[in-house]
Amino acid sequence: MIKRRKLEKIFSIVDKKKNSVFLILILICMLFLVLFRTHLVNGVSMFPTLEDGDKIFVRKGKMPKRLDIITLKPGDNPQESYVKRVIGMPGDSLVLNGNSLRISYLNNDYRKHEEITVTDGVAMILEKQHQIPEDKYFVLGDNRNHSNDSRSFGLINREQIEGVVCWRYYPLDRVGSMK
Structure with missing residues (x-):
């Protein structure tokens, strides 16, 4: 018992x-x-950082920092989802000369800049802007020759950002944190 x-x-x-x-x-x-x-990476716009078929985790609602990789809904096709790197942040200086755009910013008290060639349509949109407005971002793919990004569709709104990429979980031989 x-x-x-x-x-x-x-x-x-x-x-x-x-x-x-x-x-x-x-x-x-x-x-x-x-x-x-x-998120499933579709395409080669982020090669070599991310490859077609990579599977990643995205931290929803996190505010991106410069050089973070994000996923976003493109304005012209909200059913799609792109993966891009944040290059320009709100408040960065913009200087446009024809189709050549210079984005300037402070990094550790040093002035840095990016030189980017944009389409005629983006140049017309940015013509009168001297800095990136609040809640707007300039994004690029790492594979610049094969990327549809802010050079062709312009600045993105904060609302378009789904989140910041934080981890690749597939393929298994490249599992790890993303930066």
Whole structure:
């Protein structure tokens, strides 16, 4: 009789622990769904950093910093999702000379700049702007010869940004943090 009660007590403890572990796993999954999303890289615009078929985690709602990799909904096709690198931030200086755009910014108290050639349409849009407006960003693909980015569609709005890429989980031989 005593052995039976001891066994029942042990099984009761095990059941409670299993339920607790199950509840914790559910909470972790829900937290993951709220904070992160997955994304499949489609195309070569971010090569060599990301390749076609790479699978990544994106931190939803995180404010991007300069050189962060983000996912975004392009304005002309919100069903799509692009992966690009943030080059220009709100407040950066813009100087346009024909189709040549110079984005200047401070980095550790040093003035740095990027020289970029933009399309005629983007040049017309940026013609009267001397700095990137609040909640706007200039993004580029790492593979500049094969990327549809801010050089052709202009500045993006903060609302278009889905999140900041934080981790590649596939392919397994390149799993790791993204910067």
